[in-house]
Amino acid sequence: MEPSAAGELCAFCAMLPGMATAISQPRVAAPRHTALVRVTHWLTAVAFVALAITGYLIVLSHPRFYWGETGNVNVKPLFSFHVPSSRDTVPTGYNYVLPDENGWSRYLHFEAAWLLVLTGLVYGIAGFRTGHFRKELWPARGERSWAAYWRALRGVRTGDDGSQSYNVVQRTVYLSVIFVLFPAVIWTGLALSPDFNAAFPFFVDVLGGRQSARTLHFFVSDLLVVFLVVHVTMVALAGFWSRTKAMITGRAGGAQGREKE
Amino acid sequence: MSPISRRKLITGGAVTMAGVAGLGAADRIARRWGLIPPDSGGIYGPGETLTYAVQRLIGKHALAREFPRGMISKMPFMNEVAPPSNAFKKMQAAGFEDWRLVVDGMVDHPLALSLADVRALGRRSQITEVMCEEGWSYIAEWIGTPLHLVLQEAGIQPQVRYIVYRSIQSEWWESIDMADALHPQTYLTWGMNDGDLPVGFGGPLRMRVPRQLGYKSVKYITHLTATDSMKKFGKGLGSASPEAGYAWYAGI
Numbered sequence: 001m002e003p004s005a006a007g008e009l010c011a012f013c014a015m016l017p018g019m020a021t022a023i024s025q026p027r028v029a030a031p032r033h034t035a036l037v038r039v040t041h042w043l044t045a046v047a048f049v050a051l052a053i054t055g056y057l058i059v060l061s062h063p064r065f066y067w068g069e070t071g072n073v074n075v076k077p078l079f080s081f082h083v084p085s086s087r088d089t090v091p092t093g094y095n096y097v098l099p100d101e102n103g104w105s106r107y108l109h110f111e112a113a114w115l116l117v118l119t120g121l122v123y124g125i126a127g128f129r130t131g132h133f134r135k136e137l138w139p140a141r142g143e144r145s146w147a148a149y150w151r152a153l154r155g156v157r158t159g160d161d162g163s164q165s166y167n168v169v170q171r172t173v174y175l176s177v178i179f180v181l182f183p184a185v186i187w188t189g190l191a192l193s194p195d196f197n198a199a200f201p202f203f204v205d206v207l208g209g210r211q212s213a214r215t216l217h218f219f220v221s222d223l224l225v226v227f228l229v230v231h232v233t234m235v236a237l238a239g240f241w242s243r244t245k246a247m248i249t250g251r252a253g254g255a256q257g258r259e260k261e
Numbered sequence: 262m263s264p265i266s267r268r269k270l271i272t273g274g275a276v277t278m279a280g281v282a283g284l285g286a287a288d289r290i291a292r293r294w295g296l297i298p299p300d301s302g303g304i305y306g307p308g309e310t311l312t313y314a315v316q317r318l319i320g321k322h323a324l325a326r327e328f329p330r331g332m333i334s335k336m337p338f339m340n341e342v343a344p345p346s347n348a349f350k351k352m353q354a355a356g357f358e359d360w361r362l363v364v365d366g367m368v369d370h371p372l373a374l375s376l377a378d379v380r381a382l383g384r385r386s387q388i389t390e391v392m393c394e395e396g397w398s399y400i401a402e403w404i405g406t407p408l409h410l411v412l413q414e415a416g417i418q419p420q421v422r423y424i425v426y427r428s429i430q431s432e433w434w435e436s437i438d439m440a441d442a443l444h445p446q447t448y449l450t451w452g453m454n455d456g457d458l459p460v461g462f463g464g465p466l467r468m469r470v471p472r473q474l475g476y477k478s479v480k481y482i483t484h485l486t487a488t489d490s491m492k493k494f495g496k497g498l499g500s501a502s503p504e505a506g507y508a509w510y511a512g513i
Contacts (some may be wrong), residue, residue, distance in 0.1 A: 062396035069328070070390065072338035072397035087395055089341055102394060103506025104305075110513060111308025194392055195472045195512030199320025210390065210398055 031250035040123040050112035054105035061086045061102050069209030143168040188217035299491040299499030300509040313510045321440045325471035328388045334399035339461040357465040366486035369416030383410045389471040403469050404452030409443045420489045426468050427484040435479050435500040446471050474511035
């Protein structure tokens with residue numbers, strides 16, 4: 001086995017004792033996050049950060065975006081960024097060229113994409129089977145109204161234990177990220193693969209062509225980055241260490257964590 | 262520790278061991294079916310292998326998208342080209358009459374073909390998109406001789422698994438597997454948009470692999486070698502691309 005694959009397995013194995021502990025501990029209270037949610041959350045986090053960084057590095061080699069099937073420096077762009085490029089094939093207005101990072105960026109982008117897709121499949125299938133989506137993310141019966149959205153946005157707590165469940169705005173955002181943005185970023189990404197397009201031309205044709213797919217891939221990725229920033233900010237406001245601990249060990253932060261909220 | 266948790270641990274251990282055994286079996290099957298790329302080592306190996314193997318399983322014979330004539334790019338982008346050597350300029354002045362395409366390696370009849378010889382083996386055309394890994398693209402009509410007709414003429418032997426192709430610029434060399442080498446859209450290209458292939462676009466002879474990114478469509482082709490293993494070429498990673506940090510398989 002390659003050392004790399006072994007390394008990845010070990011990283012995964014390191015999380016197993018935590019899962020085993022969660023299973024074997026007597027159930028005083030239900031864990032805040034199940035082992036499935038915790039493991040898939042962190043695998044997705046690692047994959048997404050790698051994808052975002054390498055994605056922006058790849059954009060630097062041609063910081064111009066187009067609409068339709070084709071686009072190059074002889075074609076008027078839809079928009080472009082006034083940043084230095086990692087290639088001298090693009091006019092940028094800067095008289096220097098950044099180091100080329102595309103080789104490892106591309107290797108890592110596609111490897112992280114596999115991690116994201118496989119983790120997402122496990123999470124998606126298990127989420128339906130265990131009722132995770134229905135119970136924890138689908139808005140509760142009394143919460144499906146504009147009034148409920150407004151209450152949540154004003155920060156009014158409704159349940160008797162606010163830290164144990166998400167409000168309707170959080171649920172809507174999480175469901176949108178899981179069922180709209182991630183599928184969209186995977187779809188638009190696959191539409192950029194020449195061999196995948198040969199096998200399934202529908203994937204790129206329905207988006208209006210290769211350059212449209214690239215532009216959409218960029219926008220959807222940006223929305224996911226915005227989500228990540230807001231998500232981390234909210235976690236920080238709610239008590240960074242107690243929330244992060246809950247996502248690692250499964251246990252809520254307890255009284256200390258509550259006080260910080 | 263309660264008995265239930267112990268049972269769960271034992272079940273978990275059994276599942277893990279079955280998984281490891283399964284991975285071992287998958288690795289053996291993948292090797293036999295040619296699903297492992299030459300650059301499968303290193304930290305990016307698992308991702309690269311998954312991509313290549315899945316693409317070969319879902320669409321080995323799929324055709325690259327072709328476009329109507331009206332979609333041909335009015336101003337295709339001529340990528341940067343290293344300044345031609347004096348030897349190249351001399352051949353260009355003589356209309357490339359002395360250009361030779363050598364075909365060797367595991368073939369029954371090694372060949373040294375002139376451009377006229379290549380053309381005589383067959384003429385096909387396709388309107389396909391060149392896609393650069395940087396992100397830009399253009400559509401052109403490519404006219405040439407399908408690579409499989411040249412390989413057929415040379416009589417490739419049954420154990421051949423890769424075709425190595427080299428440019429007059431020695432730093433550019435690539436290879437493709439037989440799925441791409443025998444693919445009907447893989448051409449040795451000598452014409453573009455109803456004319457000769459301009460030097461800026463790779464004339465007089467350019468490999469065209471439309472199911473992969475542009476860097477596999479190497480310009481100024483002079484040499485084809487049929488082989489059963491990439492271990493003997495360069496650093497054994499498949500081509501100059503992985504030696505420079507880029508993936509060997511550019512079909513993504």
